[in-house]
Amino acid sequence: MNKTLAVIRREYVERVRTKAFLISTILLPVFMLAMAVLPALLMSGGDHTSRVAVVDASGSGLGQPLLDALKAATIGDGKAAVPRYEAVLFPADAANLGRVRDGLIASTGFAGKARKDGWDGVLVLDADTLASGKLRYYGDNVSSPEGMNRLQRDISKALAGVRLAHAGVDPALVARAMAPADMDTAKVTDGKLTGQSGEASFALAYAMGFILYIAIISYGSRTLTSVIEEKNSRIMEVLTSSLTPFQMLMGKVLGVGLVGLTQMGIWVGTAFVLGAQGPHLAGAFGMGAAAGKFAMPTMPPALLVVFLLYFALGFLIYGSLYAAIGAMCNTIQDAQQYAVFVTMSILVGFMSMFGLINNPSGALGTTMSFIPFFAPFTMPVRWSMTAVPPLQLALSLGLMVLGLLACVWLAARIYRTGILMYGKKPTWGELWRWIRA
C-alpha cells in the first residue's frame, strides 16, 4: 500500500510541477468560455441600440404606433435597461416611397463606424402592410436570426394593436391584452422543489458531461502516453523488480486522476468565487448586462456526490483501459489504433447526453445507465434532470464497480506481460494469451 502511495505521489507531484499543467489550467477555461460565449455574441449581433428608420407609406397611420412599440422595446430589464431601437419616422406616399427609401438605404450600414447619423436598418411600410402583414426591412444585421426574430415580434405586436384599434377596441384594453406571458421554470424532484430553474439544470448537466469528457480524453489518455514513455525510457525494468503490475497500474491511474481532480478543483473554485463576486467584477469591467446571463447554477449536494462517484469510477475504468493499451504498444502511433475503440466508447457516452436531455428516463437513458462505459455520462445527467429511482442508482453503481474491477483485472493482466514487451505490437491472439497466462 505504501508502495502504491509512493507511485501515486510521484505521478502527482511530477505532473503538477510541469509548465504544461499550469498552461492547461489557465488556457482551457479561457477556451471553454470562448466556445460558450462567442457563438452567442455572433448570433445576437451584439446587444446595442439599433438606429432604425421607419418609412411610413401605409396611408393608414401605421407608422406612429409602430414607432411607439419599437421605442418601448428594451435590452435587459429594470434599471440596467437601455432602448433596443432608436427609431425615426419618415412619412412618405406611394409616389415618393422609392426615393425616400433609397435615400435612407444609402446611409445604412455605417452604424458604429464613421457616420454617426447612419442607420442600422430601414423598415418600409406600404399600403398593404396593415392588411397582409407584409413589410420589408433593409439592414446590416439581417443575418442575425435573433435580432430579426425580435424585430419581427415587436412589429407583430404593433400591427396587432393597430388592427385591434381599427376594429374599435379600446387602446388601453389592447395594451393590457397584449401583455406577454412571463414563464419561470422550476425543477421538482421527489415531490420537492429543488430551487433550480429548468435552464439551470440543463446547463449543469451539460457542464458535468463536458467536464467528464474533457477529463477522460485529456487525462485518461495521459496514462497511455506515460506508460509508453516508461517503456521507452526502460525504467519499467527497475519498477517491475519492486512493484506488482497492479501497484504500478493503480498508482499511475490514481496519480493521474488526482492531477485531473486538482485541476478541476482549481476551475470549480475559481468559478464559484467568480460566481459569488461576479456582479461586482462585471460591474468593475462595465459588463453589468452580460454578467446576468452567466450566473453560476447552484449545485445540490446530492448531485455533487453522484457526479463525483461516477466521475471517479468512470475515470478509473477508462484510465486503466488506456494504461493497458499503453502497455501493449511501444509507440503512440501503434497505441492510437487500439485507443480508437476506447475513444469511440467515450464519444458514444458523451453524445448520448444530448439525446437524454429530451427524454432522461426513456429506454435509451435507462439502458445506458447500466452499461459501465456509458453510465458515468448518462447517470449524472439523468440525476440532474429527473428523479432516478434509488434501485436504478444502486444497480448502476453496482455494475460500475463490477465493470471497474473487471477492467482493472484485465488491464493488470495485459500490463504484467506487456510492459516488458518491446518490438512489434501484439496480435489479438497474443493478447488473449497474455490475459490467460
Next chain:
Amino acid sequence: MSSVSVESVTKRFAGHTAVSDLSLQVPSGGIYGLLGPNGAGKSTTIRLIMGILAPDEGRIALFGASGNSRHLSARIGYLPEERGLYKKMKVLDHLVFLGEVKGIARIESKRRAQAWLERLEIAGWAQKKVEDLSKGMQQKVQFAGALLHEPELVILDEPFSGLDPINAQTMKDIVVEIAASGRTVLLSTHVMEQAERMCDRVAIVARGKLVVNGTVAQVKAEFGGRHVALGFAHDRQHADAVLADPRLVARLDDYGASAELKMADGANPEQLLAALVGAGVGLRRFEVVEPSLHAIFVAKVGTDPDATPLPVVAGAAA
C-alpha cells in the same frame, strides 16, 4: 545456502533459444561473475533470476525459496542492463522514489539518498533533472538507486559499461565493499580482466549454454596446461615462425606487442625461450603464468569476447 539457484533453466524467444538448460549456484557472500560475449544470454539469465521473465523450463530459487522475486524485492538490488530513469525527475526525488518502492520510509530514504549522492560525489546535482546529467552520472544515480535499500543480494547487469576509468574504479570499490560486508554480488560482464580481478567465482556462458563454472582458481586449474606471457621489445617478426611451431605452442593469443600462449604438451618454456632468443627476437617479458580468464574464454568459446557482438534477434534480450 545458495543466494541464487538456477536449475536446468531454458528460455526461448521466437525462433531462438536464449538460455539452454542452464544451471548455476550463486553461494551467499562474495562476488559471482557471469561472463560471456554479447548475446550469450547473460541478461536473459539475470532477468529470469529477477522474475522479469518466466523460464520455459527449469526452476529458479532465491534464498532457497522459489516464487516471485517481487516478494523478496526488499532483499534484492537490481541494476538492469538497460538503464532507465525518469528523465524529468530531480535526482534526489528520483532516488527517494526508488527507495520508497523498495519499502523504505520516505524520510529514511531521503537520508540515504543524500548519503549516496555525497559518496558518489554528485551531491551538487541533487536538485538537477536527471536529463541534465551525463550518461556516466545517470548511471551512478541508478547504481545508488539499486543499493539504497541495502539489499543482501545485489544483481548488476554490466555495471561498468559506459563508465570512464575513474567512475568505474569508484563503482568497483563499492562492489568490493558490499562483498566484504558479507553480502552477495552477482554481476555480468564481458570484460574478462575485470572479472578476473574482482570475482570469487565465475560462470562463462556462450550461446545460452554454461561453458565453465567455479571459483577462479578452479577454472584455471581445470583448464590446465602451462602458459607463457610474452612482451616483445623489437624484431617481433622473427617470432612468427617460432610461435607457429606446433611442437612448442598449442594455442596462441596474439596481441601484437604482447602475446599469451599455451605450451604444447611435452614442451618446456625453456625450449621456447631458447628458440625465441635464437631467432633474434627482443623480449621485454617472458613469464610462465596461470591462464587468464580471457585465454580460457577464447579457448572454450572460440570467439573473442570483445569481438563484434553476435546479431541479436529483435525482441530478445542480450
